[in-house]
Amino acid sequence: GAGVSQSPSNKVTEKGxxxxxxxxxxxxxxxxxxxxxxxxxxLEFLIYFQGNSAPDKSGLPSDxxxxxxxxxxxxxxxxxxxxxxxxAVYLCASSFGGPRFYEQYFGxxxxxxxx
Amino acid sequence: xQSVTQLDSHVSVSEGxxxxxxxxxxxxxxxxLFWYVQHPNKGLQLLLKxxxxxxxxxxxxxxxxxxxxxxxxxxxxxxxxxxxDAAEYFCVVSDxxxxxxxxxxxxxxxxxxx
Numbered sequence: 001g002a003g004v005s006q007s008p009s010n011k012v013t014e015k016g017x018x019x020x021x022x023x024x025x026x027x028x029x030x031x032x033x034x035x036x037x038x039x040x041x042x043l044e045f046l047i048y049f050q051g052n053s054a055p056d057k058s059g060l061p062s063d064x065x066x067x068x069x070x071x072x073x074x075x076x077x078x079x080x081x082x083x084x085x086x087x088a089v090y091l092c093a094s095s096f097g098g099p100r101f102y103e104q105y106f107g108x109x110x111x112x113x114x115x
Numbered sequence: 116x117q118s119v120t121q122l123d124s125h126v127s128v129s130e131g132x133x134x135x136x137x138x139x140x141x142x143x144x145x146x147x148l149f150w151y152v153q154h155p156n157k158g159l160q161l162l163l164k165x166x167x168x169x170x171x172x173x174x175x176x177x178x179x180x181x182x183x184x185x186x187x188x189x190x191x192x193x194x195x196x197x198x199x200d201a202a203e204y205f206c207v208v209s210d211x212x213x214x215x216x217x218x219x220x221x222x223x224x225x226x227x228x229x
Binding site (some may be wrong): 004008033035039042043044045048056091093099100101103104106107108109111 | 126147157158159162164166190209210216217218219220221222
């Protein structure tokens with residue numbers, strides 16, 4: 001079956017521009033996660049959606065970052081007024097349920113480069 | 116709050132020799148622990164997970180890990196390395212509530228020498 005897909009696979013943008021990254025989770029998965037992976041670092045949690053509950057935004061690094069999940073499916077991560085330190089690979093994952101028991105399935109990521 | 120420390124940023128082994136990737140965790144509650152693998156230019160894949168059942172967990176591709184509460188460790192092992200095992204490995208912790216997302220270690224890069 002189809003896995004988690006992300007688009008675009010690569011994005012180059014100028015400092016100060018806004019970008020939108022898209023994630024299509026596996027059908028039927030109620031949980032969706034966004035992570036950021038910088039060179040030489042592990043994955044940094046950004047935001048977590050679970051069903052109809054309010055999202056856990058505790059990992060968002062600044063108010064320039066926001067995310068939505070429409071209809072419990074597709075999610076968009078928006079970064080406003082991008083900075084060079086935003087350059088990273090942004091990974092999306094989905095799972096059947098909460099993070100304690102359910103495997104997260106990861107997408108291939110979007111590589112963001114801010115020039 | 117939980118945290119995880121991967122003790123080696125890079126491990127190099129010869130093909131056919133054992134693999135040991137070390138991980139220590141800190142958690143206020145009984146944790147769930149995972150190992151994920153990331154092959155070059157590929158997505159992350161779950162190797163195995165511990166969720167308070169058997170302390171010795173077997174995963175895919177011959178990997179296994181043992182949960183040792185007294186040592187707060189969850190080391191990943193494999194008896195015999197294969198060239199295809201070369202990848203980045205992440206140790207991950209989630210607390211008992213299951214409501215906080217996973218916390219990833221910084222990763223260990225495994226190199227396998229022919």
